[in-house]
Amino acid sequence: MPAKLPHHDSDEAALDEVRAVYAELAARPVERDCIRRTECCQFALTGVMPLVTKGEVALMVKALRATGRTEPPKQAIEGACPMLQANGKCLVYEARPFGCRTHFCAAAGGPYARKEVLDLIRRLEAVDTDLEGEGPHKLDIGLKRMLRELKEGRR
Ligand code: SF4
Numbered sequence: 001m002p003a004k005l006p007h008h009d010s011d012e013a014a015l016d017e018v019r020a021v022y023a024e025l026a027a028r029p030v031e032r033d034c035i036r037r038t039e040c041c042q043f044a045l046t047g048v049m050p051l052v053t054k055g056e057v058a059l060m061v062k063a064l065r066a067t068g069r070t071e072p073p074k075q076a077i078e079g080a081c082p083m084l085q086a087n088g089k090c091l092v093y094e095a096r097p098f099g100c101r102t103h104f105c106a107a108a109g110g111p112y113a114r115k116e117v118l119d120l121i122r123r124l125e126a127v128d129t130d131l132e133g134e135g136p137h138k139l140d141i142g143l144k145r146m147l148r149e150l151k152e153g154r155r
Pocket of ligand 1: 040041081082083084085089090091092093096097100
């Protein structure tokens with residue numbers, strides 16, 4: 001069954017829960033300092049790509065649409081996240097996924113320990129279930145899937 005897309009009130013509540021998770025993460029006393037070097041956005045360099053749940057992707061797509069786009073711009077940097085622009089900024093920084101907030105580069109203090117955020121990960125997984133997602137996907141795949149469903153009018 002194709003994944004359900006967030007457009008009902010209950011789905012909006014699910015997205016509010018994702019926002020609440022991000023807010024709680026920001027309030028945690030874990031010292032990190034993302035200085036937007038964007039190294040972690042260059043997947044081909046790092047060999048690591050964030051995993052995203054459906055609620056996280058839905059927020060990214062909302063932010064993308066708020067820029068007037070229905071698709072990410074042509075990839076600016078080969079092997080990098082599709083949301084990384086040529087100017088080195090994330091197109092959806094305020095709506096960036098959990099993994100982008102917790103897998104910081106060494107210069108920012110290194111990644112969060114899983115035990116520091118496990119409760120928040122569980123909450124994102126619960127939202128994924130509510131939205132009939134299929135569990136975490138690599139960022140590029142999760143984004144492509146949702147954009148394809150939008151294009152096909154399945155949401
Ligand atoms: S969503 Fe933004 S912060 Fe996350 S990897 Fe992509 S460009 Fe970087």
